[in-house]
Amino acid sequence: MQEPFKHAVLAVDDEEGILKALTRMFRSIDIELSVATSGPEALKLLQDHKYSLIISDQRMPGMTGVEFLHLSRDISPDSIRILLTGYADISATVDAINSGAIRYYINKPWDDELFLSRIKESLELYELTANNKYLLELTKQQNEQLKIFNSTLEARVSSQTREIKMQRDSILKSFMQTIKALSTLIDLRFKDVGSHSQRIAAFSKQVIAGYNLSQKEYQDIVVAAFLHDIGKIGLPDKIVSKQPAEMNKTDLEELRKHPILGQSCIFFIEGFEEIGKIIRHHHENYDGSGYPDGLMENKIPLGSRIIRIADAFDKIAFSKGYPSARSVNDATAHLVQY
Ligand SMILES: [Fe+2]
Ligand SMILES: [Fe+2]
Incomplete structure (x- = not known):
């Protein structure tokens, strides 16, 4: 049986205030939140940790949120991605949605209730995908075991069949020898x-x-x-x-x-x-x-x-x-x- 999920979330924003607000929000739902203040810093964290959800601000110096989220896909393809946007970021947001880099976008300033419901949906989706993967892997393993079992079964059946045939041949040989002995008696x-x-x-x-x-x-x-x-x-x-x-x-x-x-x-x-x-x-x-x-x-x-x-x-x-x-x-x- 699979272990119950323990989700971890990564949030990236160059504004400390946003990161603090996010930390409070995730503490309220008892989920561990890691934070980074830039795309490169977040990519380093992704190398060593597994995150169910990645939330990134779009406007950051050096690397934009969309650029970071694109790169994060290579390291953590199964994570769900949310982009935090301002009203001026509409074109980048549309591109990110169209290219499949993000699942949702949230406009700043956000509504806590809506954001929390998106977070909940994202974590459920991640959990569902992970469960499906786990079950698929389990089925593959069971199929492999079944194949091995079948191949040994065939070998066992053929060995028993050989043994039965040998016993039958031996009985038939004895039977024919008895018949031959009886025929010798008849001729005598x-x-x-x-x-x-x-x-x-x-x-x-x-x-x-x-x-x-x-x-x-x-x-x-x-x-x-x-x-x-x-x-x-x-x-x-x-x-x-x-x-x-x-x-x-x-x-x-x-x-x-x-x-x-x-x-x-x-x-x-x-x-x-x-x-x-x-x-x-x-x-x-x-x-x-x-x-x-x-x-x-x-x-x-x-x-x-x-x-x-x-x-x-x-x-x-x-x-x-x-x-x-x-x-x-x-x-x-x-x-x-x-
Ligand atoms: Fe006869
Ligand atoms: Fe005869």
């Missing part, structure tokens, strides 16, 4: 498939890189690729121990339950709903001849279609359980035919 349950689930995931990743998918859609397909055969864990040992070529119709019917079993395995995990759907439909065929629901074309989720192709390719190219494991080129050519 079966003979001669090697890292089947990991190969399907790698293949799927390559295919979906060409699609404009959201991060969630991308991750769902990759997780589903790793876990697509999780339902096979629930199959009886007699099925698991057989190669596909050795299976009879009943065995194959049993084997075909694994997509639905897979979906039920992960049904309870929050956020795995889409992964469950992809797993359920990973043996659907584009022409509707697949299982378990005989879905066709775009009714089959994209992830399921990609895993279906990857699975078929992998079985042809890598699986020892199929009649003729072929080279990658042969397997590709075989798939292209269909």
